Amino acid sequence: MGLKQKTADLKKRMREAVKGGGSKAIEKQKAIGKKTARERIIAILDRKSFHEYDMFVKHAGKDFDMDKKFLPGDGVITGTGTMSGHPVCIYAQDFTVAGGSLGWAHAKKITKIMDHALKLKVPLIGINDSGGARIQEGVNALAGYGEIFYRNTKASGVIPQISVILGPCAGGAVYSPALTDFVFMVDNVSKMFITGPEVIKTVLGEEISMEELGGAKVHSEITGNAHFYAESEEECFYQIKQLISFIPWNNEKKAETFPKKPPKTRQFNIDDIMPADPRQPYDVRKVIKSICDDSEFFEVQELFAANIVIGFGRIAGQTIGFVANQPLVLAGVLDVDSSDKAARFIRYCDAFNVPLVTLVDLPGYLPGIDQEHAGVIRHGAKILYAYSEATVPKITVIIRKAYGGGYIAMCSHHLRADFVCAWPTAEIAVMGPEGAANIIFRNEIKNAENPDEMRKQKVKEYKNKFANPYVAAAYGYIDAVVEPRETRSFIVHALEVSEQKDETGPKKKHGIPPV
Amino acid sequence: MEAAKEINTKMKKPSYKSLLVENIKYRTLLTKKYKEKKAYAPKDIKKITAFIPGTIKKIYVEKGEKVKEGDKLLVFEAMKMKNVIISPMDGTIKQVNVKVGERVTKNDILIEFN
Numbered sequence: 001m002g003l004k005q006k007t008a009d010l011k012k013r014m015r016e017a018v019k020g021g022g023s024k025a026i027e028k029q030k031a032i033g034k035k036t037a038r039e040r041i042i043a044i045l046d047r048k049s050f051h052e053y054d055m056f057v058k059h060a061g062k063d064f065d066m067d068k069k070f071l072p073g074d075g076v077i078t079g080t081g082t083m084s085g086h087p088v089c090i091y092a093q094d095f096t097v098a099g100g101s102l103g104w105a106h107a108k109k110i111t112k113i114m115d116h117a118l119k120l121k122v123p124l125i126g127i128n129d130s131g132g133a134r135i136q137e138g139v140n141a142l143a144g145y146g147e148i149f150y151r152n153t154k155a156s157g158v159i160p161q162i163s164v165i166l167g168p169c170a171g172g173a174v175y176s177p178a179l180t181d182f183v184f185m186v187d188n189v190s191k192m193f194i195t196g197p198e199v200i201k202t203v204l205g206e207e208i209s210m211e212e213l214g215g216a217k218v219h220s221e222i223t224g225n226a227h228f229y230a231e232s233e234e235e236c237f238y239q240i241k242q243l244i245s246f247i248p249w250n251n252e253k254k255a256e257t258f259p260k261k262p263p264k265t266r267q268f269n270i271d272d273i274m275p276a277d278p279r280q281p282y283d284v285r286k287v288i289k290s291i292c293d294d295s296e297f298f299e300v301q302e303l304f305a306a307n308i309v310i311g312f313g314r315i316a317g318q319t320i321g322f323v324a325n326q327p328l329v330l331a332g333v334l335d336v337d338s339s340d341k342a343a344r345f346i347r348y349c350d351a352f353n354v355p356l357v358t359l360v361d362l363p364g365y366l367p368g369i370d371q372e373h374a375g376v377i378r379h380g381a382k383i384l385y386a387y388s389e390a391t392v393p394k395i396t397v398i399i400r401k402a403y404g405g406g407y408i409a410m411c412s413h414h415l416r417a418d419f420v421c422a423w424p425t426a427e428i429a430v431m432g433p434e435g436a437a438n439i440i441f442r443n444e445i446k447n448a449e450n451p452d453e454m455r456k457q458k459v460k461e462y463k464n465k466f467a468n469p470y471v472a473a474a475y476g477y478i479d480a481v482v483e484p485r486e487t488r489s490f491i492v493h494a495l496e497v498s499e500q501k502d503e504t505g506p507k508k509k510h511g512i513p514p515v
Numbered sequence: 516m517e518a519a520k521e522i523n524t525k526m527k528k529p530s531y532k533s534l535l536v537e538n539i540k541y542r543t544l545l546t547k548k549y550k551e552k553k554a555y556a557p558k559d560i561k562k563i564t565a566f567i568p569g570t571i572k573k574i575y576v577e578k579g580e581k582v583k584e585g586d587k588l589l590v591f592e593a594m595k596m597k598n599v600i601i602s603p604m605d606g607t608i609k610q611v612n613v614k615v616g617e618r619v620t621k622n623d624i625l626i627e628f629n
Contacts (some may be wrong), residue, residue, distance in 0.1 A: 203594060204568040205618050222548060281531065281543050306546060331534045331541035331551060337548070363536040370557040403537070435537035 015054045017072045021096025029096055034189060035233055036093035037077045037499040038413060039099075040127050040166060043237045045081035045090065046301050052079040053113065060104040064136045071097050074105040075130070078113040080122075083244050086256075089117035092127035095167050099131035102173065106134070107144025114151040121250040123160040125240070128177060129167030146170045152179035157351035163241065165190035165216075165226070166233060176292045178225065181348055182243060182300070185216035185226040186236050192219060192226075217303075224337060242298055246312035246319050247352060254353050255319035263488065264295040270484045276425050278363075278401045278432075278467075284324045284332070287359060287399065291488050293317065305337035306330075310345040315357070316492050320500065321349035323408065324359035327400075334406055335366035336379040343382035350390035355498070357491060358387075358411040361400040365514060375398055378514040380409065385513045387415040391505075393498035395491055398422040398469065398478065404431045412478050419494040420471035421487070428478070429471070434461040560603055563626040565619045569593025574615055576626070580608045588626055591611075607625070 001009070018038070020026065028038055035043065041050055059074040061067065075097040080089050088164050091113050093100040110126070117124040133141035150157045155161055156179065163177035164184045177183045177192070185192070193214035199212070200206050212218065220229035228243075230236035248255040268290035289295040292313030299311035307330040310323050323342050325332035349356050365376060387394070387409070396417040402410065407428055411417045422428065430436060438445070441458040449455035465471075469481050482490050533540045573590035576582055586602045606628040613625050 203618060206568060279539060279541050281529075327541070327543065328529075329544050330546060331536060331543040333534075333536060363539060365543060367536060368552075370552050373555075432537050432539045434539045438538060493587070 013056065020072055020094050024345075025096035030342065032189070033232070034095070034129070034167065036096065037094035037127065037129065040164075040233070040237075041077060041079070041081070041092050041129055043233070044125065044240055045083060045088070046085065049081040050079055050090075051081065052077060053067050054078055054109045057105050057109055059098075059106070059137075060140065061134065061137045063138070066136045069098075073097065074103060074109065075100050076102075076109050080113075080116070083241065086244075086249060087120065087122045089113050089120070089122055090125045090127070093130040093167075094131065095129045095131070098134065100129050100167065101131050101134035101142055102144050103134040103137040104140040107141070107147060109145075111147045111151055114148070117159055118151070118155045121159055121252070123162065123244065123247075123249060124155065125162045125164065126180070127164045127166055128169040128173065129165075130173060131168060132171045132173055142172070145176070149179060150178050152176055156426045157251055160244075160247050160352070161301065162215060162243070164236065164240065165192055166236070167191070170194070170196055170214075180195065180504045182227045183219070183225060184228045184236050184240060185219055186230045186233055187216045187290055189233065190216045190219075190226075211214070220301075221303040221476045224341060225303060226304075227301050229303060243312075246298055246314075247354070248319075251351055251353070257317040257319075258293070258314055258366075260317040261294040262316075263290055263292060265290065268295050270487065274399065274484075278361075278427060281327050281328045281331070281506055284326045284359060284361065288313060288322050288324060291315065291357075291491065292320065292322075301341055305335070305341045307332055308338035308342050309337065310342060312354070315488065315495065316475065318495060319354050320491075321345060321356050322356045322359070323356060323411070325362040325406075327361050328367065332362045333364065333366040334362060334383065334409060335371055336374045336376050339376070339381075339383050341380045343386040346383070346386035346390055350386070350392050353392060355393040355413065355495060356390060358394070358396045358417070360398040360402045360407070360408040360410040361398060362403070363401055364406045377499075380405075381514040383409045384415065385511070387411045387417075389505075389511065389513075390500070391503040393495060393501050394418050394493045396420040397487055397490075398426040398428060398482075400425050400427065401432070402426060402428045404429075413479075418498055419490070420478045421482045422478045423470070423484050423487075424469065424481060426469035426472075426478075426481070427467040428469055429466045433459050433467050436466070437462045451462075504506065523586075561606070561609075561628040562624050563588060563603075563628075565591065565601060565621055565623045565625060567577055567593045568620045569598075569617065569618070571598060571613045571617045571625070574611060574613070576608050576611065577606055578610055581610065582606060591619075591625070600625070 057074050059071045075094050078091040091110050161180035162182050163180045166189055174192050191210050191214050197208050197210055197213055216229050219226035228239045268286050270290040273286045288297050292315055297311055297313045307326050309326045313320055313322055394411050394417045396411045413420050437458040445451050445454045472478050531542045532545050534543050571594045572592045575587045582602045584602055584604050588600045588602055591598045591600055609627045609629045613627050
């Protein structure tokens with residue numbers, strides 16, 4: 001065979017491989033609004049940048065006549081490419097080939113690209129669309145999952161790991177996304193659960209649809225397993241591209257800087273957003289937008305535990321991780337879910353050199369038997385741990401209420417915030433005036449001729465004396481009291497002077513956070 | 516993005532509720548999870564409930580029968596395990612709410628004491 005013939009032979013082999021599970025299977029995939037694995041990769045990466053690896057890998061099944069079957073690429077497509085010109089490693093499970101089931105060779109392709117990503121120190125994007133373990137390959141399929149989980153853990157905090165759920169992801173398979181940094185899901189397309197509706201029905205007699213059990217909405221709003229919710233695959237790919245623009249390529253780099261832009265102050269006027277009465281709601285995201293470049297804020301876990309807001313924005317071109325209490329929802333309290341949400345985000349930012357800006361306005365922790373029994377003690381402790389542990393620049397702006405334990409938890413100086421400023425509207429106190437007056441003046445109120453009058457008077461007295469930023473300022477617990485419109489320049493300056501921040505703690509293998 | 520739109524439209528006509536934290540009433544929106552939380556009910560020792568959905572395999576007692584703490588009440592199969600449910604106290608059976616072979620869901624009351 002000459003070169004021409006050999007090249008023709010190669011092309012023929014490639015054509016065979018690219019067919020995947022064949023036209024019928026592809027039709028079926030498209031009928032339910034899903035793209036094929038290769039289409040997905042191409043949609044995410046820069047044009048013509050995808051280079052596929054291991055196209056000719058053969059599956060390893062020997063039993064149950066599997067050796068007679070040909071499974072192109074063994075149901076997974078792997079390779080490298082670029083996003084906005086930067087390299088990434090990527091894999092996509094191909095549901096059209098044996099239902100995207102995971103066998104030994106399939107897993108080997110994934111672990112090879114994972115090792116590659118870790119060695120090259122580039123982000124890893126995994127697109128999940130698989131029926132689960134290939135049962136015919138038995139314990140080898142389990143070994144495959146285990147090898148993937150181990151690598152997810154080793155790569156955690158070193159390279160960004162992104163999971164995109166675009167189909168079923170059930171049983172053990174869910175633990176790879178769970179170990180990664182960000183999980184993307186699409187309504188009606190993504191499904192994640194440990195045990196499916198059928199097993200639940202036969203074992204427990206409870207009936208539920210796949211979508212209600214583990215669809216995108218459920219994981220975005222109720223469980224918090226997903227970080228991004230989209231209504232179509234196109235929207236999901238757009239979200240991935242946006243996220244990628246905000247995060248650094250690995251833990252030794254900083255995120256790419258962009259040209260600085262002023263906030264859109266006409267649309268988001270910082271002086272007009274917040275009611276001075278601490279009992280009135282407002283949307284704290286408007287405050288974030290009034291501070292960051294071009295008023296562009298990319299929210300993470302928007303629907304889950306909405307009483308705390310987390311996400312990325314830029315200040316003077318630099319990526320910032322924002323954490324803010326949201327008075328619009330549940331008065332902005334800390335509870336089990338919001339503590340989990342914030343703590344993980346803080347640890348992400350710390351691992352990837354993203355400075356943290358915390359906006360504080362909370363009445364404290366959510367009271368209730370359900371919260372206590374759900375372990376609000378150990379969950380709430382995660383925020384304290386995450387902030388104390390973080391060594392990236394930490395800037396805190398107390399905009400209104402900062403009462404009690406909530407004040408301490410929201411990156412106070414005591415947890416080693418580098419810069420803490422407060423607005424003149426700040427109330428930094430051991431608790432809200434009503435609660436405090438009731439305890440301190442209990443006897444005066446009880447013995448008064450008109451207890452209600454006396455209570456009102458005592459609350460007023462307490463408010464006048466303590467509901468302000470100046471008591472804390474007198475002790476040096478805040479560095480400055482600034483006008484709202486000075487907030488951005490305060491943060492810009494804080495970032496400038498903390499450029500060389502290099503903090504190291506005592507030597508240890510790792511801490512023991514209240515996971 | 517779509518989700519954000521949804522929230523924005525919701526915010527045009529927000530249905531604010533009040534939330535009490537340390538004697539202060541805050542005007543705010545509530546989450547779905549918060550609204551759907553169940554009120555706490557203290558455990559009633561006189562009611563034997565199913566701790567998991569399953570099937571009743573055997574019943575050892577009947578109405579009016581006197582039992583001692585530790586006596587077998589019934590066998591309840593769930594997750595392929597046969598669980599022998601024993602009496603948590605000395606007492607008289609007020610009522611047996613299930614039959615052998617019956618499937619029960621979580622928190623169903625199986626047996627009540629006087």
